[in-house]
Amino acid sequence: MSAWTDRILQEFPADLSRFWIACDPDDLLLDERILHGLRERGFEVLPFEDSVAFRTEYEERYRAAWDRGEEGASKALVLQLRGNDLNVLPWDYVRMGRKVGLSLAELFPRLSYGVVRQIDTEHHEALFLAHNKHATQDLGEGATKDFILTHIFRISPYLISGPEDFWPEVLQLHYRGTELPPLLANHVSTVLKETPLGELPIAKLLSSKSYAVRTVQDAWGGFLLQYGIQSDGSSDDGPAGELREATVPFEHPDVRVIVDTMFFEGALQPIETKGSRADLPDWIKVGLADDPNAMANLVSEGVKRIATELPAIDSPHREWVELARGLGEVVSRFNNLKADMAGPMQQQVRELQLDADERLKDWLLQHFADLPSLPAAKGPVMVHHVPRYLALRRSAGEDRIALLVFDGLAMDQWPQIRQHLAGRVPGFTVDEGGCFAWLPTLTSVSRQALFSGLKPRDFHTSIETTAQEPALWSRFWQENGLGKHQIVYRKGLKRAEQLTELDEAVSKPATKVVGLVIDMVDEIVHGAMLGKRGIAGQIDAWCESGFVEKLVLLLAEHGYHIYLTADHGNVDAEGIGRLSQGVISELRGERVRTYRSEALAASVPADIDAFRFDSPGLPDDFLPLYAHIRGAFVPKGEQIVAHGGISVEEVIVPFVKMHLPRTTP
Structure with missing residues (x-):
């Protein structure tokens, strides 16, 4: 344990109190290392954000058990107060709780x-x-x-x-x-x-990483002109256009080695050209898309690099998000390779995916409980943080916000959407990130959490259906100061002809927030016959219909700040055998089974390669059983594409802000 973590944890000696109040104006306790350290000592941290919600959880999961002489959900509970004013707390909390003060000013006394x-x-x-x-x-x-x-x-x-x-x-x-x-x-x-x-x-x-990357991407085209290479179809529009006259010294050794890596890992995209010379240095060829072997080399080298940089068991969640993004770029490129090029490296890609999934599973078993409490001010860590983050963005001046939820969109499928929009919408750029879906990665669990801003335990009565999503979305925003007439929710969007009715709703001056479910990817996944490589081709064909750019342009024209995310991803899986018992949360939950009793959950045959993980935040009577790694509860050997389980491609999803010329940055 580090000196920093020790310094914070020393404020919480074990066995002094069951109920603590931490005055923490700088959110020091909401650091995942601190949360994990406290949890290992038997302390649970619960931010005091809503008095009613806090009291409900405190009374039901802690105090009632303590009054019975039981341990309850944890040995001790820490109320994290973002401030120093104890007067905002109920008097009985202040009377009972042991007080602790934490502040950056005290921990860094010699700095401003x-x-x-x-x-x-x-x-x-x-x-x-x-x-x-x-x-x-x-x-x-x-x-x-x-x-x-x-x-x-x-x-x-x-x-x-x-x-x-x-x-x-x-x-x-x-x-x-x-x-x-x-x-x-x-x-x-x-x-x-x-x-x-x-x-x-x-x-x-x-x-801004996204701005810097776009600048380097644009400057790359200008650099190639020095070698007589002209890009094909490049645009002069966009926020980086002001820097086209600036020179990035690509041939400088310190620049070249990083740019080379950025191409391999997908941060920079090779560009289409109108022909190139055969005598170009190899490091320049990496950034050209017209070399028939260039993309295959990018996939192969990307796999090798990522394999050496997989996060460790004690890595922060940000490293897993970056891993998911890099792996997504590599898998996206692999899935779009021609069969003769993809075949020789298929095993190489699969071994990386399996290794990453195994490590993520071990990491989540230790750290998933820390994620729901992490702060969302700089971006959502989990999907249920998304509404809260958007509310903060509205408070910061983004008056109209549109949230596009691409149901089932995996991190490796997002680059296809991004590339299509970049090619069809002049000046299109994005700020890219990612967040964690809820476990199990089922639509009724994770998408409801996304639209409600709640943990699944808090919508336990509707956890097996999405019927309450409109009401949950509306309730969140009404609790954050909007009227019902200012809130829009639509689902089932996938075709351009649906946009006329949507235009009527989003164009009303009163409308302030829009939540949209685009379900074409999930529909494709559930009908997939040729695995994720086949799905990639279907997504490309759907993008060619024009729906995606028309939707984005429609929202931009009405002044919306546009965010895109997904409720879960999807993964290639292989059958490990059917289970006849248990209650499935949704029809296509082949990667997970959920049970309503311990007896049923414990009755799984020993020869089924599956494991239990009752992740915090779920209802007490909602018990998931997961197929191991890339297994599925279908006949042995059957190949499917599914979701619900624990893999990088299911759990970590894109969270993106789009920038268009008609929107305010």
């Missing part, structure tokens, strides 16, 4: 609190060590910014004087999977204002 609070929680541990070792005196705001840039982000703006210094820093920063907080990015921009780099939007390049 206003700067430190802008740093993401993933950097707290490194900053704590650097502070204790190197901060020998009190530092003001400017000195604190320089301290954090040097010790955490490894950037010294005073040593940057030109493109050869700047672009390696930008690419290395984003390749490490991080972005500068706007406060620090603006500081770097101010320092570099009088240098030759001063005309660049430095702050945006450092604080």
